[in-house]
Amino acid sequence: MRQPGSLGRQLAFSMVTVTVSMVLLTLVGFYMTYWLVLKLAPSLLGPEDSLIPNGADIAVIVVMSALGLVIASRVAFRMAVRIVEPVTAVAHAARLVAGGDLSARVTIGRTSSGEMTVLVDDFNAMAGRLERMASDAVAWNAQIAHELEPPSATAEWDGDRLECWACVQDPQGTRDTLAEALGIDKANIKVTPTWLGGAFGRKSKPDFVVEAALIAREIGKPVKVTWTREDDIRHGYYHSVSAQYCEAGLDEKGKCTAWLHRTVFPPISSTFDNSVTEPSDGEMSMGATDMPFAMPNLQIESGNARSHLRIGWLRSVANVTLLRCKASRRSWRMQLGATRRTICSS
Known part of the structure; x- marks a missing residue:
């Protein structure tokens, strides 16, 4: 549906305007020129019944046409x-977006046509979505443990017994998980761990082994399941998101005499029980309560946070959520010139 001020109408209007302008200018110019000649120098005109323009006529035509x-x-x-x-x-x-600058946007004036406005709005919306997707991809990839080899497991179901070969970090825990998923005694399950091919905590979760076991029981034949890299990324486990606030009190010599640390993050225990919302003492000891300095005044606070994603031990276990503040503690000596200074907040 065409809008007022559309490109088609604007082009048609432009062509009509140019044509009408030339015609009007030429006609008006002719009349004005001949009127002046009749008033001031009628002898320049030829006989009234002459159809052939003389030199003056030709000059008027050329000048008016050129001006128009x-x-x-x-x-x-x-x-x-x-x-x-x-x-x-x-x-x-x-071109900027194609070159990697996803922040490029288009700005046009208010007089642009309807089609141009729609084109610009759609382009800006597309660029915005691309920028958000790229940002999300960076965050997504940073949060997932990329083991060198994707998860893979082979399962064989024989009556009421199951045998699995899988690249798992915790074969005993894998057996317990399989027993619960299949509803059989764990004594009837044998798990043989293979070379991990890189794990970093991700392969301590045997979800891919359970998948192979369920399929093997369903079809009654040995099954090998290997996740693609896309499967691995889409169904991975994540670091726990966290918010940290640290504040230090310094004396006149720049010595830290007080430390306040507030932290909130979904605990690792929520992976097994989603009702858990407060970190354990063990998690808090990985960067919060394990203060390495003799601090006269120390206060550590934690809050409740519910997890909306699967959290896993990834590379640095739970330490990742508090790692930034541990680094801040090491650099507090550089914060001089104030009695109280915020060291870390996020």
Whole structure:
């Protein structure tokens, strides 16, 4: 559906305007010129019944046509710029986006046509989505443990017994999980761990082994399940998101005499019980309560946070959530010139 001020109408209006302008200018110019000649120098005109223009007539025609052409060209050029400028801006922004600058956006004036406005709005929306997707991908990839080899397991079901070969870090825990998932005694399950191929905590969760076992029991034949890299990323475990606030009190010599640390993050225990919302003493000892300095005034606070994703031990176990504040403690000596200074907040 065409909108008021659409590109088609704008082009048609521009062409009509240029044509009408030339015709009107030529006619008005002719009449004005001949009127002046009749008043001031009628002898320059030829006989009234002559159809062949004389030199004066030709001069008037040439001058008026040239003047009309100049003015019409100027009008056409301005209208062309008005039409083409948004397209040029979109093309320039598209090149920037193609070159990796996903923050590029297009801005046009209020007089642009309806189609150009829609084009620019759609381009900006597309660039915004690309920028968000790229940002999400960076955060997503940073949160998932990328083991060198994707999860893989082979399962064989024989009556009421199950045997699995899998790259797991915790074969005993894997057997317990399989027994619960299949509803059989764990004495009837044998788990043989293979080379991990890199694990970093991810392969302590045997979800891929359970998948192979369920399929093997269903079809009654040995089954090998290997996740693709896309499966691994999409169904991975994540570091726990966290918020940290640290504040230090310094004396006149720059010595730290007080330390306040507030931390909130979904605990690792929520992986096994989603009702758990407060970190354990063990988690708090990985960067919060394990203060390595003799601090006269120390206060450590934690809050409740519910997890909405699967949290796993990834590379640095639970230490990751408090790692930044541990680094801040090592650098507090550099914070001089104030009796109280915020060291870390996120």
